[in-house]
Amino acid sequence: MKTPKIRFDKVTKRYGELTVLDSLDLDIAPGEVVAVIGPSGSGKTTVLRVLMTLERINEGVIWIDGEPMNRMRQGDALVPASQAHVRKLRSKIGMVFQSFNLFPHMTVLGNCIEAPIHSLGLPRAEAEARAEGLLAKVGLADKRNHYPSQLSGGQQQRVAIARALAMQPEILLFDEPTSALDPEMVGEVLEVIRELARTHSYTMLLVTHQMGFAREVADRVCFFEGGKFVEQGEPNAFFTQPQSPRAAQFLSKVLQAG
C-alpha cells in the first residue's frame, strides 16, 4: 500500500479524567476526502485540532507522509519533536475554523497575504497576486479592501478558505465550516468546498453536521463516538445501511430532523 498522507497511530488525548481520543487509528490516502460525523460533544473536532497541533496528544504518533509529526527520528528512536520539525510538517496542513478566526484588524487582502509574507517569506507582490487569484476563486475579488466586520458570515468563511489556500497546503482541515452560519449562507461555503474537492488533489478531512454534503463530497465517512471511529465506510453504503447500532441510531435521528 502507498504511504498514507495522514496516519493516526494509537493516538490518545485526555483532558484530565476525560478521554477524548481513545487510542485512535486512522489512515487517510493522498487526495482522499474524509468526512467525520458523530454526536455533538463527542470530540470529533479534537481529531482535527491534534492534527493541526492546536492540542498536544498524550500518547501515540501522528504521521504525515510517513514522517512522525509529534515525534522525530533520532537514529532508530522517536524523540519528542522540535519546534522546527513541527513547523516543517505543519506547513503541509491548512485549517478552516467554525468561527472563521479572521484577523479583524486587517483587510480581506491583508488576511490572505499575512502568512504568505510573514511565514513563507514571499515578496509582497507575489503574495498579493496569489491572494487575488484565490479571492477571485471564492468569488470575493471585489471585497479585497473590506474589513472582516463588513462581510457576512458566509463571505468571511470564504475569505478564511482563501487565506488557508494561500499557504498552498496539501492537507485541508474543515472544522464544522458552516455551523456558525445563517442557513442562507451555508450553500455558498459548501459550494466552494465542493469545488475544491472536485478539482484539486487536496487531502481533506471534514468535520460536519451536513449529512447530505458529507455523502456527496466524501470518499469515506467516519462515524466518531466515545473517542473512537465506531464505523467507517463508503458514503452511500454508510448512509443507507449503517452496520453498527449506534451509527444507525444517530443517522435515524439526524436524518429525521432533516
Added chain:
Amino acid sequence: MNTVRISALVGAIAFLVGLAFATFSELKVFLPALLKGLVVTLQVAGLSFVLFLFCSLLAALGRTSANLALRFAAGIYVEIFRGTSLLVQLFWLFFVLPEFGVVLTPMTAAVLGMGLNFGAYGAEVVRGAILSVPRGQTEACIALNMPEWKRLFRIVLPQAFAIMVPGMTNLTIELVKATAMVSAVTLVDITSAAVKQNLIHYRTVEIFLITMLLYYCLCQVVRYGSKLLEVRVSRYRGALN
C-alpha cells in the same frame, strides 16, 4: 432704555476686569516661577510616560509568557512596585540607594520611580488586554504556521492595543497628576513651585487656582491625544457601524 442697558453692561464688564486685574496684578511676580515648575513637571511626566509604557509592555509579556522564570520575574516586579507606596519608592531611589553607593540625580530618581511604579499597574492593564484577544486568533496563527513572535507583534498586540487604550489613558492621567510627588526628591515641579511662591507672596487663591488650571490643561492634552489614538486603533472594529 437701550443706553441704560448698555451702560450697565459696560459697567459690569469694567468692574469684573478691574477685579480680575486687581486680583492677578501680581501675576508677573509668581507666574515665571510656576512656569519653570511646569517645565519640570512636563519633563518628569514625559520621560516617565515612556518608561511606564516600556515597563507595562515588558512586564505584561513576561506575565503572559510560557516561560516560568519570566512569569515569576514579572510577577515579582508587579507585586513590589504595586504593593508599596510611590513616595516610599522615590525615597528609596534618592535617599537609600546612595547608602549602597548608587547616587541618582533628582530627575533620574523621579523618572525611574514614577515609570517603574506606574509600569506595574500598566502591566496588568496590558496583560488583561492581551488575554482578551480571542484564543481563535492565536489558533489561526498556528494553523497558518506563523512564527511565535510575529503572532505576538502582528496579530495579538495590535488587537490588544485597541483594548488597552482606555485603561492606559486612565493611568497616564493619574501619572501626570502624581508628578506632584517628585518634590520629595528635591525637584521643583508646579506644585512645589506653587507652595514656595505662596510662602513668599501669600497670593494663595491665585497661585493655587493657576496651578489647578495647569494640571487640568495637561490632563486635557492627554485625554485628547487618547481620543485620537482610540479612533485610530479601533477603526476596524467600528467598520460595520
